[in-house]
Amino acid sequence: MADLLKQYDVLGAFWMTIVLTVFSAVGSLVIGTVVAVMRVSPVAVLRTMGAGYVNIVRNTPLTLIIVFCNIGLFVNLGLRLADKSSSTFLVDNNIRLAVLGLSVYHAAFVCEALRSGINTVPAGQAEAARSIGLSFGQNIRHVVMPQAFRGAVTPLGNTMIALTKNTTVASAIGVAEASGLMKEMIEFSPDQLVLVFLVFALGFVLLTLPMGLLFTTMSRRLAVKR
Amino acid sequence: MTSQTVLFDTPGPRARRRHTLAAVVGGVVLLGVLAWVLSRLAARGNLTPAKWNPFASADTWTEYLLPGVVGTLEAAAISIVLALVLGLLLGMGRLSENRPLRWFCSVFVEFFRAVPVLLMMIFAFNLYAVYQVFDSEQLALAGVVTGLTLYNASVMAELVRAGVGSLPAGQREAGLSIGLTASQTLRSILLPQALTAMLPAIVGQLVVVLKDSALGSIITYVELLAQGQTLGTARANMVPAFIVVAAIFIAINYLLTVLAGRVERRMRRRGHTSAKAAPAAPGQAG
Numbered sequence: 426m427a428d429l430l431k432q433y434d435v436l437g438a439f440w441m442t443i444v445l446t447v448f449s450a451v452g453s454l455v456i457g458t459v460v461a462v463m464r465v466s467p468v469a470v471l472r473t474m475g476a477g478y479v480n481i482v483r484n485t486p487l488t489l490i491i492v493f494c495n496i497g498l499f500v501n502l503g504l505r506l507a508d509k510s511s512s513t514f515l516v517d518n519n520i521r522l523a524v525l526g527l528s529v530y531h532a533a534f535v536c537e538a539l540r541s542g543i544n545t546v547p548a549g550q551a552e553a554a555r556s557i558g559l560s561f562g563q564n565i566r567h568v569v570m571p572q573a574f575r576g577a578v579t580p581l582g583n584t585m586i587a588l589t590k591n592t593t594v595a596s597a598i599g600v601a602e603a604s605g606l607m608k609e610m611i612e613f614s615p616d617q618l619v620l621v622f623l624v625f626a627l628g629f630v631l632l633t634l635p636m637g638l639l640f641t642t643m644s645r646r647l648a649v650k651r
Numbered sequence: 652m653t654s655q656t657v658l659f660d661t662p663g664p665r666a667r668r669r670h671t672l673a674a675v676v677g678g679v680v681l682l683g684v685l686a687w688v689l690s691r692l693a694a695r696g697n698l699t700p701a702k703w704n705p706f707a708s709a710d711t712w713t714e715y716l717l718p719g720v721v722g723t724l725e726a727a728a729i730s731i732v733l734a735l736v737l738g739l740l741l742g743m744g745r746l747s748e749n750r751p752l753r754w755f756c757s758v759f760v761e762f763f764r765a766v767p768v769l770l771m772m773i774f775a776f777n778l779y780a781v782y783q784v785f786d787s788e789q790l791a792l793a794g795v796v797t798g799l800t801l802y803n804a805s806v807m808a809e810l811v812r813a814g815v816g817s818l819p820a821g822q823r824e825a826g827l828s829i830g831l832t833a834s835q836t837l838r839s840i841l842l843p844q845a846l847t848a849m850l851p852a853i854v855g856q857l858v859v860v861l862k863d864s865a866l867g868s869i870i871t872y873v874e875l876l877a878q879g880q881t882l883g884t885a886r887a888n889m890v891p892a893f894i895v896v897a898a899i900f901i902a903i904n905y906l907l908t909v910l911a912g913r914v915e916r917r918m919r920r921r922g923h924t925s926a927k928a929a930p931a932a933p934g935q936a937g
Binding site: 634 | 662
């Protein structure tokens with residue numbers, strides 16, 4: 426056990442998992458919020474675009490999106506997200522492509538979580554906002570979204586926990602995160618199979634359990650009392 | 652949907668002009684992005700007939716895509732059946748009066764919900780390989796099915812628990828008062844109602860299973876994504892192959908989503924709304 430931990434950089438792999446999680450969380454929240462606003466906007470074209478995004482992305486396997494980010498966007502279409510002259514170009518580029526894929530995929534779920542949050546805002550609030558002359562943009566910014574975020578903490582939390590677990594898919598394009606290292610360790614020490622799995626499984630339990638508790642507490646404390 | 656109509660007034664002439672402007676800008680941006688994507692695709696020669704012709708020939712479908720679809724559906728079908736059975740048992744275990752059993756089922760469910768499906772697949776694949784549980788041809792399928800089953804059974808168990816929990820307390824009390832034991836009440840009164848109420852969520856979960864089966868490509872299982880990549884390499888049309896594979900996945904999953912919606916509406920019409928269907932956990936692995 427101690428040998429294994431000395432031989433392999435387990436903490437480093439989990440650090441990569443955390444890095445992927447944090448950046449993709451920010452990315453998916455930004456994209457997801459924009460799509461959610463589009464989906465409730467008065468402009469039919471934007472609503473359709475938002476719905477199309479969610480329906481397409483939500484029904485595509487994440488593995489396909491991530492692999493496409495590498496083979497499609499980078500190898501075939503030449504999209505570069507890192508400095509090409511840098512010696513770590515391939516590694517950096519793959520990490521950023523993975524973050525892009527994870528953000529795009531989870532944004533669809535963030536959007537749906539926010540829409541469920543918008544539904545928790547009583548109709549009277551939006552009507553009141555309209556009746557004092559706020560425009561759709563002001564209404565969304567000052568009245569609806571602040572409450573929607575607080576009402577959507579639970580589904581947003583579920584999405585973020587799923588995102589943490591889904592970062593493992595980045596190993597499909599060679600990003601050195603937890604599942605990639607686990608595969609490598611199992612290949613080189615098959616006799617320690619169960620132990621290696623338990624270490625990594627425990628790592629994910631340790632990552633996601635506090636997140637779950639945090640989101641439960643937050644959803645209780647942030648809930649708008651009505 | 653109801654919130655949409657209250658967020659903005661029926662537009663007047665100025666607002667209508669603004670909305671038209673926003674629609675035009677949105678449309679132009681969308682078309683611009685599409686044009687950019689198409690020009691990139693064209694610049695790399697991805698739009699030439701040579702890249703797309705393979706999809707007109709029967710071999711492409713019989714040798715690559717259809718076996719991929721079969722692999723995906725096979726893994727998904729086996730997993731969903733096993734997950735339903737195991738999930739029902741785990742859900743009943745979590746609701747049981749027997750404390751050790753309840754405790755065991757709770758730990759099992761919480762553990763396998765926290766562990767990424769891919770880790771379970773890699774572990775199961777290697778476990779079966781080391782102990783030679785399955786012959787080498789079945790290894791990858793067994794790994795995929797194990798990972799999908801353990802995770803989705805845990806989700807199903809939670810669905811069962813949420814379904815039973817959302818039934819009116821009177822249902823259980825009535826069962827007990829006519830002399831049924833707690834487990835008889837659970838089996839003959841609570842579970843049938845909970846399962847009907849959860850049906851839409853269970854159908855929705857099928858989409859998750861189907862998408863997650865694509866993880867199998869990482870442990871060499873022959874499914875649609877893996878076949879798409881093989882096809883892309885063989886015919887040197889990687890991007891078109893990805894687009895076609897994505898379209899097949901989206902079509903199948905979209906149909907399942909529509910089916911889930913249908914089931915839900917049908918339930919509502921028949922008055923099975925006592926239990927509010929908990930939304931399936933969003934954004935699971937795929």
